[in-house]
Amino acid sequence: MTFKSELDEISRYRNAYVLALSVALGSLFYGYDIGLIGGILSLGSFQNYFGLDKMNPREKAWLNGNIVAILQLGCLFGALGVGSFSSRYGRKPCLLASGGIYIIGSALQVIVGLGGTREYALSLLYTGRFLGGIGVGMVTALVPSYVSECTPQAIRGRCTGLIQLAINVGIMLSFWVNYFASKNMPSSESQWRVPFAIQIVPGVLFLLAMPFQPESPRYMVEKEEYDRAAQTLAFFVSPMIFGSLGIDGTTAELFATGVYGGVKVVSVALTLAMAVEGIGRKKCLIVGGLGQSAMMLWIGGYSALHPAPTAATPSSYISIVAVYLYAAFFSFGWGPIPWVVAAEVAPNHLRTVVISTATGVNWLFSLTISKLTPIMLNELGYGTFLLFGFCCLIMAFWAWLCLPETAGFGLEEIGLLFETDVILRALQDAPGGRIFIGDRRATPVARELRLPIAGDEDSEAVALLGPDSDSG
Incomplete structure (x- = not known):
């Protein structure tokens, strides 16, 4: 496929691509959230504030595991719980709700310890990360089905794969934000509060973009709203809508992880462009x-x-x-590929429930690995x-x-x-x-x-x- 034909295809399916990019903002804050905490945990200012620098290696490994895993636990609950709601109320309202919950959780992480004693700061951090995790889990369960249901067969894999690209962009951004904070900010509370605050931005962008996107046409079909479904489909798959409905220190380490995140972004982008549909x-x-x-x-x-x-x-x-x-x-x-496959293999009437269950299992193992990895590396x-x-x-x-x-x-x-x-x-x-x-x-x-x-x-x-x- 030539460069000109690629541009023609993007123009032809522009509405579908805009939808996929809008929804991918949810995956962006997912990636930022999961990539953020590792760099923050390595900051001396954070360790000093929560007393990690005074713990022995075993105690530190357990606390680090808890701080990371509490987000995954929230993701597990969010992913498992959203399936029935999206089937009853629709994909779009649940996506908007996920963004709101994520922003609330992120805000709590920013204000940890402000106006109170440090003894309660860790509990508030857990609460904020758990709520943020619920929002992230909801997004991971909803976005694959929503994108796959709204995009044409010819570009469905590419659009669904944008989820992983957005996740990697979020992870990369979190790495570079941590690197900037470590290198250019004084060792104070602001050094770790600012990265927490920035994670609110993709959540706000997501809530600004989603109201302009329609409900899933397949959800409308389930509710027997055939006219609305047809109008939505016509808006996305215009050229072929009725042809197919496939409708060495901390700073150096953070610099290395920033490059690592960049490699992932480039790799996913190349995969979506050339491999997911071709190979x-x-x-x-x-x-x-x-x-x-x-x-x-x-x-x-x-x-x-x-x-x-x-x-x-x-x-x-x-x-x-x-x-x-x-x-x-x-x-x-x-x-990227599991998101594509998970969004494809379930029948229409079970898609949200199946993806919710699959995503929940994913978060269960993610929770387990996040908790055990620091301990395994230590032992x-x-x-x-x-x-x-x-x-x-x-x-x-x-x-x-x-x-x-x-x-x-x-x-x-x-x-x-x-x-x-x-x-x-x-x-x-x-x-x-x-x-x-x-x-x-x-x-x-x-x-x-x-x-x-x-x-x-x-x-x-x-x-x-x-x-x-x-x-x-």
Whole structure:
């Protein structure tokens, strides 16, 4: 695809892209929030204020784990709880509510300890991070389904993948804000309060952008509001709306993480532009998982052989490169692609509930890892990286064995991929998979959902929106 054709496509689907970018602001504050706390925890001013500098390593690891994990706990509750509300009241009102809850939680984190004693500051910090987490969890459960339901099949993967791009942009911004605060601000309360305050900005931008976006057309169909659904669809998929409804210190460390965040942003952007629709979801997950595994195993092996390096060596430089390559592989596969797949595989009437459950499970494991990682690094050292490396290997094998390719199918067709012969279909789509299945092939998906309507012989609109009552 040429540069001119890319520009033509962006112009053709401009309304869909604007919606995706508007909703991605929610993922931006998600990324900023989860990336922010690591840098703040490393600031001497924060450690002094909350007494972390007076704790032994074990106590410090536990408290750090609690401060990080309380956000994930809120995310878990937010993700699991929003599904039924979005099915009853709609995606858009719940998205607006998530932004409001996030802003309240963020504001509480800014005012921690102001006008009171420091003994209660930690409790208020926990409360603010928990509320912020609820808002973030709601966003992570709602945004994939909302974007996938509103965008055309041709760019659905790219638009849904913008979620991960926005997350990485948020993480990158948080890294650079922490770096700026560490390098240019005096070691005082303001040094850690300012980064907390800045996290309110993407939440406000999200609340300003969302009112101009419509409700999900598929939610309208569930409520039998066919005219409104048709108008919304026409607003987004204009060129093909009735053709498809696929409708060494702290400062140095923070500088390194800022570069790390930049690598992830660039990698996700390239993946969305060239790989998610061209290469497909399945291969991206396989390559990403194998790459992540190799990088983790290298870092684990290096850490085992050099437990306390005092000077840079060629292998240490390779390990630094491995960290950045890990970010690139993650951004190629298991960063953006799970959001795409999760938003595609569920049927319309269960999509929000399924994504809510899937996102909740994601936050459950995120909570567990966030809590245990500081402790594991303190107790296991290099074994932590080896464990994560083997987990990434298992992820790649699962994608190879169990996941059929979903690219190129409409939302109403994808469910048929999982009705029969799932493993056979997955191996049929997998690199080298046909070696194990011989001449066997899964039953082709019959595209029975495409029904003709006026002026278009290849459309899913009638199946989704219902026939015109005046057509006889």
